[in-house]
Amino acid sequence: MAVNPASCPFCEIIAGGDADARVVHRNEKVTAFFPLQPATRGHTLVVPNRHVADLTNLTVAESRDLGEAVHRIARAVRSALSPDGLNVIQSTGAAATQTVPHVHFHVVPRWSSDRMILRWPQGAAEDDAAQDMTLLAIREVLPPGAARVSAEDRRQHLSFIQAVITRMSQASSSSKSWLLPIVTLAYGYAITSKSPMVALLGCLAVLVFGVLDANYLKQERAFRKLYDEVASGRPIPAFSMNPALASPVGARANYWPDKPDLRSWAVAPVYVPLTLAGLSIAAWLFYR
Structure with missing residues (x-):
């Protein structure tokens, strides 16, 4: 089901690249639009703006x-068209008839005389004993629901997360403070002793501190995302400090900074010039 978002027709509509798309609603999180061939009058698709298959x-x-968004669209469709009923359909995987690998919900207005056909098979798929085993299997892996927390508990949770964010920010500032005298001494000593290797060692120090600083930034962003989740009342386990809970299910842990972290204004404009300066000094000393 993997697909390049650049080739996803839904992503194109979300980005505004399809002038023919009939967009019902769009905000920073979700987009709703008519499919290319609506099954009934008012048939609407609701999709997340992030590409998720x-x-x-x-x-x-x-x-x-x-x-x-599905609830909002369903209410609007019912108010505008007064259908006899509504279907809300979501399909994941080819076996479930998903044809576009981008999560989407169908809001389908229904009339007794429409052409839509939706039939459930007759009879149970499993006997009673098999259903009991299936029930136990699902219950065993079902994640626990988030406990209901009070407003005071949420404020305390937010203060804990904010403390981590502040600590990451302070660690980033400290790494720059430690690096500057190290680089000054390394580059200065390289010039006075005419040693290009010392300049290269200074460049290595810049790279090490740069990766460390970018990782601080990555962790700060992760905890900021967790802060937003908790502040908005999302079902996060009480007092959890795991930022992975704000990431997609199944996302792989990555302990190295990502490209956006390395390119950040807090990292690249500081460490790239220092690295280039060290390389320039080393080249000048080597070829002089």
Whole structure:
């Protein structure tokens, strides 16, 4: 089901690249539009703006945003068209008839005389004993629901997360403070002793501190995202300090800074010039 978002027709509509798309609603989180061939009058698709192929890979926040948007669209469709009923359909995987690998919900207005056909098979798929085993299997892996927390508990939780964010910010500032005298001494000594190797050692120090600083930034961003989840009332376990809970289900842990972290204004404009300065000094000393 993997697909390049650049080739996803839904992503193109979300980005405004399809002039023919009939967009019902769009905000920073979700987009709703008519499909190319509506099954009934008012048939609307509701999709997350982030490209996600599988329903289970949505974040908790995205799931809530989609649920709210589906409810809002369903109310609007019912108010505008007065259908006899509504179907809300979501398919994940080819076996479930998903044809576009971007999570989407169908809001389908229904009339007794429409051409839509939706039939459930006759009879149960499993006998009673098999259903009991299936029930136990699902219950064993079902994640626990988030406990209901008071407003005071939420404020305390937010203060804990904010303390970590502040600590990451201070660590980033400290890394720059430590690096500057090290680089000054290394580059100065390289020039006075005419040693290009010392200049290269200074460049190595810049790279090490740069990666460390970028990782501080990555952790700060992760905890800021967790802060937003808790502040908005998302179902995060009480007092959890795990920022992975604000990431898509199944997301792989990555302990190295990502490209956006390395390119950040707090990292690249500081460490790239220092690295180039060291390389220039080393080249000048080597070829002089």
